[in-house]
Amino acid sequence: MNVDVFQTLADPTRRRIVEALKGGELAVNDLVAQVDIQQSGVSRHLRILEEAGFVQVRPEGTKRLYSLRPEPFQELDAWVTGYRGLWEARLDRFGQALERRRKARTAHPKPEEEPP
Amino acid sequence: MNVDVFQTLADPTRRRIVEALKGGELAVNDLVAQVDIQQSGVSRHLRILEEAGFVQVRPEGTKRLYSLRPEPFQELDAWVTGYRGLWEARLDRFGQALERRRKARTAHPKPEEEPP
DNA sequence: CGTCAACATTCATGGACGTGTATATACATA
């Protein structure tokens, strides 16, 4: 997590890797198939993504399965939250109180419906 | 808006400018006072931010007042929303319904409390 | 142990980019 979140996401190839991992963990070769650069480049991008906290590795045999980690996305979400006042009608102290109550509500949702 | 949102935000100086504009519109010299680079650099960053849709200009006499625009932040918010499932317990159709109800609520808040 | 597959790392290179210096443009005011 030493590197910057935005700088890590600035590269389009890294974003393609991240988006490919949205569906679940993938091996390096699977990512090479989706991103049109060399395998060495994919490994380097994965290293950068790992140092930035975006991905984690899990060795499985001779393969290494990469998957996403939530922390940097949460950080990004927190950052953009500071600018929601630009397009939401009211995000003053009253609106923030509402927001806090919503967070508390969605953090402990009542299981009133079935998962599909 | 031709340039990439993440690439625009990758530069720390540009983020400082954006954060300085959170309080409202500012002239270029006001930003130069907050960012420790030359005035020419600030103007260049403002041009990049303008081309990316982050800021808009309003001439006032010999000054030019820059202010934030919501679109790129909304775009960023929409992007990170695609990854909320990583840390929220459930963001399936049920959770999205909750989310939609919250949005409808905060869009028309009843003035039932005083701001702290 | 030898071999193959999967992946990581090193090295060299070209291009993009942020910065400072200097100069240009626009506006206001006397």
Add this chain to the structure above:
DNA sequence: TATGTATATACACGTCCATGAATGTTGACG
């Protein structure tokens, strides 16, 4: 018009970085 202030642009320079090619490393399996 002349002068000063506010901002934008042109140019040159150094640095960072994404990429490909080549090589190194690790694990599975005969």
